[in-house]
Amino acid sequence: MAPYLVSIALVALTTFLGAFVRKTLEPANLVIFYLLIVVIIAVRWGKGPAIMASLLSVLAFDFFLVTPYLTFAVSDVQYMFTFTGLLIVGLVVSALASKTRQQAIEAAGREEQTAMLYRLSKDLAATDSLETVLDTIRMNVSQIFDCSAALFLQVEHTVTPSSVDSGFPINEHEKAIAAWTYENGKPAGWGTDTLPAAKAYYFPLKTSQGPLGVVGICFKESKKGIEPREEHLLSALASQTAVAIQRAKLAEVSRQMELVRQTEKLQAALLNSISHDLRTPLVSITGVLSGLLQDLSPLDSATRKELLETAYEESVHLNQLVGNLLDMTRIEAGTLKVRLSPCELRDVLGASLQVLKDKVEQRDIRIDIPSDLPEIPMDFTLMMRVLMNLVDNAVKYSASDTLIEITAKVLNDHMEIKIKDEGFGIPSQDLEHIFDKFYRALKPRQITGTGLGLSICRGIVEAHGGRILAENNLDKGATFTVSLPLARKED
Amino acid sequence: MAVSQNMRVLIVDDEKTVRRFLKATLISHGYTVSEAVNGAEGLEYSVSAHPDVIILDLGLPDKDGIEVARQIRQRSQTPIIILSVRDDESDKIAALDAGADDYLTKPFNAGEMLARIRAVMRRLLPQRERSVCTVGKLSVDITRHSVEVKGRAVHLTPTEYDVLKLLVLNAGNVLTHGRILKEIWNKTDDFEEVMHLLRVTVSNLRNKIEPDPNRPIYVLTEPGIGYRLCDDQ
Numbered sequence: 001m002a003p004y005l006v007s008i009a010l011v012a013l014t015t016f017l018g019a020f021v022r023k024t025l026e027p028a029n030l031v032i033f034y035l036l037i038v039v040i041i042a043v044r045w046g047k048g049p050a051i052m053a054s055l056l057s058v059l060a061f062d063f064f065l066v067t068p069y070l071t072f073a074v075s076d077v078q079y080m081f082t083f084t085g086l087l088i089v090g091l092v093v094s095a096l097a098s099k100t101r102q103q104a105i106e107a108a109g110r111e112e113q114t115a116m117l118y119r120l121s122k123d124l125a126a127t128d129s130l131e132t133v134l135d136t137i138r139m140n141v142s143q144i145f146d147c148s149a150a151l152f153l154q155v156e157h158t159v160t161p162s163s164v165d166s167g168f169p170i171n172e173h174e175k176a177i178a179a180w181t182y183e184n185g186k187p188a189g190w191g192t193d194t195l196p197a198a199k200a201y202y203f204p205l206k207t208s209q210g211p212l213g214v215v216g217i218c219f220k221e222s223k224k225g226i227e228p229r230e231e232h233l234l235s236a237l238a239s240q241t242a243v244a245i246q247r248a249k250l251a252e253v254s255r256q257m258e259l260v261r262q263t264e265k266l267q268a269a270l271l272n273s274i275s276h277d278l279r280t281p282l283v284s285i286t287g288v289l290s291g292l293l294q295d296l297s298p299l300d301s302a303t304r305k306e307l308l309e310t311a312y313e314e315s316v317h318l319n320q321l322v323g324n325l326l327d328m329t330r331i332e333a334g335t336l337k338v339r340l341s342p343c344e345l346r347d348v349l350g351a352s353l354q355v356l357k358d359k360v361e362q363r364d365i366r367i368d369i370p371s372d373l374p375e376i377p378m379d380f381t382l383m384m385r386v387l388m389n390l391v392d393n394a395v396k397y398s399a400s401d402t403l404i405e406i407t408a409k410v411l412n413d414h415m416e417i418k419i420k421d422e423g424f425g426i427p428s429q430d431l432e433h434i435f436d437k438f439y440r441a442l443k444p445r446q447i448t449g450t451g452l453g454l455s456i457c458r459g460i461v462e463a464h465g466g467r468i469l470a471e472n473n474l475d476k477g478a479t480f481t482v483s484l485p486l487a488r489k490e491d
Numbered sequence: 492m493a494v495s496q497n498m499r500v501l502i503v504d505d506e507k508t509v510r511r512f513l514k515a516t517l518i519s520h521g522y523t524v525s526e527a528v529n530g531a532e533g534l535e536y537s538v539s540a541h542p543d544v545i546i547l548d549l550g551l552p553d554k555d556g557i558e559v560a561r562q563i564r565q566r567s568q569t570p571i572i573i574l575s576v577r578d579d580e581s582d583k584i585a586a587l588d589a590g591a592d593d594y595l596t597k598p599f600n601a602g603e604m605l606a607r608i609r610a611v612m613r614r615l616l617p618q619r620e621r622s623v624c625t626v627g628k629l630s631v632d633i634t635r636h637s638v639e640v641k642g643r644a645v646h647l648t649p650t651e652y653d654v655l656k657l658l659v660l661n662a663g664n665v666l667t668h669g670r671i672l673k674e675i676w677n678k679t680d681d682f683e684e685v686m687h688l689l690r691v692t693v694s695n696l697r698n699k700i701e702p703d704p705n706r707p708i709y710v711l712t713e714p715g716i717g718y719r720l721c722d723d724q
Binding site: 312315319341342343344346347349350351353354367369371375380381384 | 580598600683686687690693694698704705706707711712714715
């Protein structure tokens with residue numbers, strides 16, 4: 001309403017000013033001022049107010065400024081031309097001006113639309129997963145249309161809400177309309193002829209390959225209907241989003257395939273590693289035994305004994321491997337049974353070293369365990385496995401003339417057991433992976449092992465509620481620290 | 492080896508290859524061997540074959556090995572050595588409680604097996620002959636109540652001595668926690684409580700007789716099962 005009132009005021013003002021000069025100036029000259037006002041109004045407020053201003057100008061001019069005053073009667077017939085001229089020029093000017101204005105508005109609208117689409121495409125370019133693509137689209141839609149939006153995609157033959165604004169009404173009814181829109185490829189719901197009772201307006205997202213999804217828009221309550229401009233914008237948006245969604249879906253599929261490929265590769269590597277590690281001892285066992293079977297008489301008894309010793313050591317090693325695989329399987333399957341009972345660390349360590357007797361006999365192993373170290377809850381045999389693995393590693397990964405230190409102490413509510421060697425240490429890039437399954441630090445190949453030992457250690461220690469840690473010493477070698485809770489956790 | 496002359500060993504195992512290996516090893520060491528392929532045969536031969544030692548596999552196809560051990564023990568005192576796989580501590584304890592004398596964890600080596608057989612046979616000797624034990628630098632004489640390390644007398648508390656005496660009388664054989672608790676503390680329940688006493692006693696005993704108590708060589712821990720006095724150094 002305001003443009004009309006302002007128009008009336010402007011015409012009145014012109015008339016008022018005209019009244020002062022009507023005696024000195026030929027009234028026909030005042031027409032120029034009315035035309036000026038009409039042009040201003042047309043440019044500023046468009047066609048309606050301009051036409052009204054033209055008509056008002058003619059009437060006011062006639063009534064106030066043309067003799068006889070204060071009547072529509074005209075003494076000079078010439079003024080009829082002036083009136084007609086003023087009216088026609090006023091109307092033409094207002095039509096032209098308002099058209100220009102309309103074009104300007106449309107151009108601005110297009111620019112805004114372009115800016116919105118540009119912003120959307122920029123946002124979409126920064127996304128990397130289907131989920132973020134959907135969220136980006138939803139947020140852009142709700143921002144552009146000042147509404148709450150939802151995106152529906154087909155998941156396992158059902159049209160499912162996949163990214164939804166908190167204010168969007170999701171219920172079975174709305175979902176059904178979204179599904180209808182998906183099936184039929186036409187807008188439906190609020191503001192359309194199809195199921196107009198819905199809370200939201202649904203617009204299909206399509207690609208050349210077929211329907212892809214549905215965007216749902218729930219406008220603010222005051223809104224009356226969808227403007228054609230909005231529909232245009234929406235369809236531009238829909239084609240852009242459809243492309244983005246499809247791209248994201250394809251990316252997701254290829255990511256999945258990559259994951260499967262990686263998993264398969266890992267499994268193949270594991271199988272390779274296991275079969276290699278299992279076969280290596282078998283090679284020497286089979287070799288030695290077949291050689292003896294063929295009775296290679298040239299073998300002197302010393303060589304024969306040496307070969308048999310090798311085969312025996314390898315068979316012991318093979319047994320260890322099988323044990324490790326078994327432990328690992330149990331840890332992985334979660335069937336590892338931990339039977340906690342109070343144990344003396346010294347006893348567990350002594351029993352572990354007893355088993356490793358042949359390997360540790362020649363090594364200088366210094367044990368510093370305080371005699372008053374408390375008993376703590378442990379599974380004796382499992383904790384033996386941890387200590388055996390750690391000591392065995394320390395022996396394997398250090399020169400035979402270096403020292404191995406085993407210490408233990410109580411810190412607050414846990415016991416810390418450290419096994420320190422003066423060996424090669426652990427390459428820093430391996431430190432964080434060293435407890436991973438089948439991970440072996442890049443080490444001389446002649447050191448045998450499955451890369452299972454440390455991950456078994458971690459599994460067992462964690463089943464005790466403890467932690468295991470590896471670090472390099474400042475000077476040389478590595479230290480493994482096992483910390484175990486002093487008291488059994490109540491559960 | 493004089494001890495094995497004319498000794499009869501009964502092998503109860505369903506695995507042919509295991510029987511073959513055991514048989515060959517035992518025969519080459521002068522034992523006479525009979526074989527049973529299942530629990531029923533094992534029970535039958537444990538009487539009819541008059542074995543001096545029985546080697547009994549716990550994983551038999553027809554009967555529970557623990558049950559077989561119990562039934563054999565009901566009828567005779569023939570030493571029984573059970574064969575078991577790793578991680579079967581509870582089965583091992585059950586079999587030992589049921590009357591088995593010792594166990595071997597598969598896979599085991601021939602030397603271990605022969606040592607076990609010698610050790611269980613020792614049980615059949617009169618106590619007088621078992622009461623003297625010399626391992627490495629440790630020598631114990633039960634009849635004279637003396638314990639010496641490197642020729643020097645070691646003073647033990649009565650409980651420590653009782654535990655050591657039990658170990659010496661069963662040198663080379665495993666003693667379950669339960670058996671020690673029963674014989675020394677006369678306890679058959681509340682194990683947890685006395686177990687602590689047992690651990691402390693063994694720990695103190697090691698402090699007195701072991702060259703390095705952190706790495707015992709005489710009083711060995713059998714993980715999860717009990718203790719064993721090493722009889723061959």
